[in-house]
Amino acid sequence: MKTLIVAATEMEIAASIPALVENRMDYLVTGVGMLATAFSMGQNLRERQYDLLVNVGIAGSFQAQHTLGSLFKVRKDHVYEFGAENDREFIPIDQMGFGSSIYSERLPERPMSAAFYQLPYIDGITVNKVHGSEDGIRRVFEQHGPNTIESMEGAAFFYAAQKLGLPCIQVRSISNWVEKRNVERWNIPLAIKALNEWLIAFAQEHAQK
Numbered sequence: 001m002k003t004l005i006v007a008a009t010e011m012e013i014a015a016s017i018p019a020l021v022e023n024r025m026d027y028l029v030t031g032v033g034m035l036a037t038a039f040s041m042g043q044n045l046r047e048r049q050y051d052l053l054v055n056v057g058i059a060g061s062f063q064a065q066h067t068l069g070s071l072f073k074v075r076k077d078h079v080y081e082f083g084a085e086n087d088r089e090f091i092p093i094d095q096m097g098f099g100s101s102i103y104s105e106r107l108p109e110r111p112m113s114a115a116f117y118q119l120p121y122i123d124g125i126t127v128n129k130v131h132g133s134e135d136g137i138r139r140v141f142e143q144h145g146p147n148t149i150e151s152m153e154g155a156a157f158f159y160a161a162q163k164l165g166l167p168c169i170q171v172r173s174i175s176n177w178v179e180k181r182n183v184e185r186w187n188i189p190l191a192i193k194a195l196n197e198w199l200i201a202f203a204q205e206h207a208q209k
Contacts, residue, residue: 001051001110003206005199006041008032008153012057015196016203023207026050034079034126034156041160052108052167055157056199058191059149059172060130062140066174068187069194072122074170076104077154078144080125090143103158108167113205115198116169123148124172126155132181140178150178171198 005020005027007013013020013027020027026048030040041053059072082101083092093099127150131137140148154170161168175191176183 001108001206002026002049003052003054004028004044004048004050005203006030006037006053006055006157008037008057012192012195013199015192016199019200019203023203025203025207030153033128033152037153037156038160041157045160045164045166050166051110052112052169053157053161054202055154055168055170056195057151057153057172058175058188058195059124059151059154060176060178061174062137062144062146062148062150062178064146064177064179066177068174068176069190070174071119071194071198072149072172072174073116073119074105074124074149074154074172075121076102077124077126077151077158077170078102079155080127080140080150101155103155103162105158105169106161106167107169112169113202113208115202115205116171119171119198122172124154124170125150127152131178134180137178137180149174171195173198 003025005025008030010029028044030037079101093101125148149172173191173195175188176186
């Protein structure tokens with residue numbers, strides 16, 4: 001199964017690159033954000049064919065009970081607040097009839113490694129602005145509930161894969177709780193370590209499928 005690993009930054013997958021190369025997996029570093037992800041994937045996938053796309057990276061969690069460094073697979077990802085305001089009401093683009101704000105994983109027909117199936121599912125939102133205020137967090141709770149994670153690329157990744165009809169999965173490692181901004185409580189190194197331990201295991205097992 002020809003597989004492409006997609007990450008926003010090289011930092012997030014640097015420790016796994018030797019294992020990816022050894023197990024004949026390609027990798028793509030897109031840059032941060034939805035625009036960079038969509039453009040980079042479109043450019044890359046125009047020239048190459050894959051059986052599976054895998055988006056990996058760190059994320060913030062709105063659920064205070066999540067442990068930093070814990071891993072989740074994302075079932076659905078929403079482009080956050082993609083639509084219009086009607087005074088205090090928010091109208092998603094889906095309801096306006098101009099497109100979709102929700103994109104989902106698509107599993108390949110062939111089974112993948114146990115490293116993937118053992119992870120719990122969660123839903124995500126994709127943002128242009130990482131949340132760090134009480135008002136912003138409250139709005140997320142109202143629209144999506146607290147059991148949600150946020151990234152800056154996930155929905156764009158799913159969107160590109162969907163447009164090309166390609167199987168796709170997303171795995172995220174929790175680097176911080178989403179709260180009033182306090183970077184002293186973040187642990188990006190721990191999240192990256194956990195993510196790469198998982199990715200190396202996935203690459204080794206997946207290559208045998």
